[in-house]
Amino acid sequence: MTIDKEDSASAEGGRRPASPIEFRLDPGSGVPTYLQLVHQVEHALRLGYLKPGDQLPKVRDVVSSLAINPNTVLKAYRDLEIKGLAVGRPGQGTFIQATLRQVALPELTALSRSLSGWLTAADGAGLDEDGIVALFTSALRDFYERRSGPRTRGGAASGETEGVA
Amino acid sequence: MNVIETSGLGKRYGGTWALRECTLAIPAGHVAALVGPNGAGKTTLLNLAVGLAAPTAGIVTVLGGKPAGSSAALDGIAFVAQDTPLYKNLSAADMVHLTRNLNRHFDQHYAETRMGELGIPLKRKAGRLSGGQQAQLALTVALARRPRLLVLDEPVAMLDPIARHDFMASVLTAAADDGMSVVLSSHVLAELERVADYLILLSRGRVQVAGDVDDLLTSHRMLTGPAAEAGRYAERPVVHARRAEAQAHLLVRATPDDPVPPGWEAHPVSLEELTLAYLREPGAAALPGPARGRDAQPSEVTK
Numbered sequence: 001m002t003i004d005k006e007d008s009a010s011a012e013g014g015r016r017p018a019s020p021i022e023f024r025l026d027p028g029s030g031v032p033t034y035l036q037l038v039h040q041v042e043h044a045l046r047l048g049y050l051k052p053g054d055q056l057p058k059v060r061d062v063v064s065s066l067a068i069n070p071n072t073v074l075k076a077y078r079d080l081e082i083k084g085l086a087v088g089r090p091g092q093g094t095f096i097q098a099t100l101r102q103v104a105l106p107e108l109t110a111l112s113r114s115l116s117g118w119l120t121a122a123d124g125a126g127l128d129e130d131g132i133v134a135l136f137t138s139a140l141r142d143f144y145e146r147r148s149g150p151r152t153r154g155g156a157a158s159g160e161t162e163g164v165a
Numbered sequence: 166m167n168v169i170e171t172s173g174l175g176k177r178y179g180g181t182w183a184l185r186e187c188t189l190a191i192p193a194g195h196v197a198a199l200v201g202p203n204g205a206g207k208t209t210l211l212n213l214a215v216g217l218a219a220p221t222a223g224i225v226t227v228l229g230g231k232p233a234g235s236s237a238a239l240d241g242i243a244f245v246a247q248d249t250p251l252y253k254n255l256s257a258a259d260m261v262h263l264t265r266n267l268n269r270h271f272d273q274h275y276a277e278t279r280m281g282e283l284g285i286p287l288k289r290k291a292g293r294l295s296g297g298q299q300a301q302l303a304l305t306v307a308l309a310r311r312p313r314l315l316v317l318d319e320p321v322a323m324l325d326p327i328a329r330h331d332f333m334a335s336v337l338t339a340a341a342d343d344g345m346s347v348v349l350s351s352h353v354l355a356e357l358e359r360v361a362d363y364l365i366l367l368s369r370g371r372v373q374v375a376g377d378v379d380d381l382l383t384s385h386r387m388l389t390g391p392a393a394e395a396g397r398y399a400e401r402p403v404v405h406a407r408r409a410e411a412q413a414h415l416l417v418r419a420t421p422d423d424p425v426p427p428g429w430e431a432h433p434v435s436l437e438e439l440t441l442a443y444l445r446e447p448g449a450a451a452l453p454g455p456a457r458g459r460d461a462q463p464s465e466v467t468k
Contacts, residue, residue, distance in 0.1 A: 025359070067334040
């Protein structure tokens with residue numbers, strides 16, 4: 001689990017945060033720690049906190065601020081690399097390479113409006129909030145399963161259930 | 166390379182076996198957690214590995230085959246015992262000085278830098294430092310020896326939450342910096358998932374579970390379904406079953422790709438859930454090699 005020498009040396013030199021984001025952990029979420037880190041990077045990309053070229057927090061800094069296993073951080077960064085979102089530069093750290101597909105604002109508004117219509121219909125049919133969430137989650141999962149076959153391990157481990165009716 | 170390897174290891178105190186027939190191999194490059202109920206043999210195993218006790222039976226080697234307790238082994242290992250022992254009447258600076266003179270390798274600069282970063286007053290007597298500072302001082306003199314393996318016996322049991330977090334952050338940062346391996350015993354299950362990537366579960370002096378944490382988590386699932394059908398899975402590798410009138414929860418050895426029986430739901434398990442399930446079923450085992458969990462006969466706990 002040795003980290004690049006320069007990586008730790010520079011972390012000791014200048015103590016200012018080199019990355020635009022900082023990670024946090026939700027111990028009660030049941031989501032594996034490395035996936036929480038992956039999700040937070042993806043979330044930051046969607047919201048524009050991170051853009052291509054930005055540096056992710058150095059492994060050593062994440063380890064020392066969250067008290068987590070270094071291999072967990074390395075695993076999260078490797079996952080982001082496999083997804084093509086980040087790239088590791090030896091001796092420097094891990095950098096954002098791509099951005100997640102973003103939808104233009106007018107389309108987003110239109111989608112939001114049609115979802116509101118659907119929610120009104122669901123409410124009218126007598127579904128409460130939990131019922132709506134359950135129905136939506138199950139429809140979403142079916143949609144992606146039909147499109148891409150069975151879910152990979154990462155998806156299944158993220159706290160979802162695979163109920164069989 | 167294995168940082169600790171044992172074969173048929175046993176230790177008897179008087180007429181009582183504290184550890185028996187213990188065979189395990191902890192690979193290098195991990196933060197390995199040693200878990201088990203009180204009296205399971207955790208401290209005995211660690212004491213044997215660092216050379217503080219001699220085995221009654223079997224063999225224990227460290228750092229790729231070096232006999233435990235040999236000078237080659239001792240040079241590469243640092244050990245912080247259960248109550249973070251310090252000479253309470255020595256100042257922090259004298260503790261560092263003493264440790265330097267008692268060891269062949271000692272990184273004075275590292276020790277001083279770390280004490281400065283932690284804000285530990287060098288002139289204060291060790292016994293008058295806070296619990297967290299005492300633990301950090303013991304850790305600092307251990308790390309300044311630049312060990313390849315750090316062994317910690319219940320390192321955070323006595324610390325408050327912030328001191329615990331800071332202590333583990335120090336350990337893990339040292340592991341990240343130079344690839345040092347760590348073996349620690351702990352009762353704090355909730356923290357293990359963040360900290361450990363290798364798990365050894367000891368029970369009644371024997372190894373019950375050993376393996377890479379990710380492998381263990383992906384090879385176990387929680388099945389929830391009608392209690393009436395729970396018996397149907399008796400031939401499956403059920404580790405632990407909890408049963409109410411209508412519903413049953415079965416912790417089984419199964420991967421996410423294994424089919425889920427109709428009417429049942431499968432959930433991933435947390436390391437804490439998995440550890441508790443095995444601790445409650447001393448007869449079940451998950452060891453490297455053939456899935457021995459399949460032979461286990463779980464007792465059912467009716468709720």
